Amino acid sequence: MYRILTLNNISIKxxxxxxxDEYEIASEFxxxxxxxLRSHKLxxxxxxxxxKAIGRAGAGTNNIPVGECTQRGIAVFNSPGANANAVKELVISALTLGSRGILPGIAYVDTLADMTDGAAMSKLLEKEKKRFKGRELAGKTLGIVGLGAIGSMIARAALDLGMDVIGYDPALSVDAAWRLPSSVQRMDNIGSLFARADYITLHLPVLDATRGLVNESLLKNCKPDACLLNFAREEIVDTDAVVQALDEGILRQFITDFPSPxxxxxxxxxLMPHIGASTDEAEENCAVMAADQLRDFLRNGNIRNSVNFPNLQLERSGEVRLAITxxxxxxxxxxILGILADxxxxxxxxxxxxxxxxAYNLIDLGSDVSDELITQIQSLEGVINVRVIA
Structure with missing residues (x-):
């Protein structure tokens, strides 16, 4: 019986x-x-x-001490792409909010609650609507920084809206490249993207290389009237630099899921209250992916979507499996092989x-192994942990 500690409300699915009959689940063990977990700070x-493992029902793992887990031989899993559609839909909504006078128009209509004459209201609205005139997205250029699961979905949606799409991602994987529409123009550097885009949307993880990436120097590349969107991680953007760019007219607008004073x-x-993945479907998808990955790891030692261990999957073929880190x-x-041979x-x-x-090893054996042999392997210098999976 495996014991699973949950540190947030996890979708029942x-x-x-x-x-x-195989897993005991509780919020205290x-x-x-x-x-x-989801967002619990661990x-x-x-x-x-x-x-033995930690599963994050979401894409980011900045709430988990990944480095320390690696040193202890604990595999950390995330759920890349499971909430991608939810974020994509919110970003498309944000693009529309950033191009049309929707929010100020709604706020203005709310001020007319005391009016009782419908004809007079219609006349007033016809007169005042020019205050909320916007622009269309079609024909504008969207720059996407980060072309993974979310970025590639946004690229497709933006193309369907008639936008020109340019993208920058120095770490683009082969799988992500296959997902990317061929009409997306790849940029050689992020400064060139900022210089060409009418709208810029960020979809990067928080790493040493991305922390504070959008700073005063980068923002100076923006074309006049640009709109910046951040629905990735707060730490990617230097808020003070954004405020300065807004004050100086370098940026027309900033739309983000990470409010600050x-x-x-x-x-x-x-500003939105970090609702990028706040849909029933996204929470279910993330929970299902995280649970499936933990289950396969605990039962078979297989690893998919780990942020600190190599992806490794091996069909079971022996009586006993050793999972060795x-x-x-x-x-x-x-x-290790010498001990088994002896x-x-x-x-x-x-x-x-x-x-x-x-390094991670899955070894299927034709017979069971003794506790003494496992202790012998575990005592080898450099071995972090050994798990016997029957």
Missing amino acids: GLERLPR SSPDAIL SNDDIASSV ALIGRDDVI NRNVPKILNS AEINIVDMLNKSREDI
Whole structure:
């Protein structure tokens, strides 16, 4: 029986992926096998020594101490793309809000609550509507920074709206490139994208390379009347630099899902309360993906969508499977195989992959192994943990 600690309200559709005859799920455990969470801020001290994996029902993992987990041999999973459609729809809504006088128009109509004469109201609205005239998105250029699951979906939607789309992503994966419409023009550098785009939308994770990426220097590249959207992560944008760009007329508008005191009350800013993934469907999709990944890892040792371990999947073919995590240094795998050979244990199948400082091994054996042999493997210098999966 595996014990799953939940630290947020997880969609029931996700929890249903963990059969109750194999998994015990609760919000309090002293020795859980895995943690399933959404936005809960997790510290290293919160993670019991029994934890083998952490599943995040969402894309970002900045609320999880990933580096410390890696050192402890704990696989951290996220749910990339599961909330992509929800974010895409909100970004398209934001583009419309940033191009038309929708919000001020609604606010103006709300001021007419005391009017009782319908004809007079119609006449007044006909006179005043010119105050809320906007512009159409068709024919404008959208610059997308980050062309992953969300960015590629926004690109398709923007093309359907008649926009020209340019994109920048120095770390574009092969899978993401296949998803990207061929009519999206790839830019060689982010400064060129900012210089050409009428609207700029950000879809990047928080990394050392992206923290504060949108700063005073970059914003100076903007073409006059540009609109910047941030529905990715707050830390990517230097808020003070954005305020300065708005004050100086470098930016026409800033639309973001991450309010801050410096932005509230400005007519040239539209703020939303971090609702990019706040749909029933997105929460269900993220929970299902996270639960499925934890289940496959705990039952089979397979890894999909880990942010700190290599992706590795191997069909079961032996009586017993060893899942071994070790430092990515020479000769450890040879030592492990030597111990198994000395014990005359047949290896049916195996797979080994590494990611930066971590190596991960799945080894299917033709017979069971003793506790003494597992202890022998565990005692090898560089081995972080050994798990026997029956």
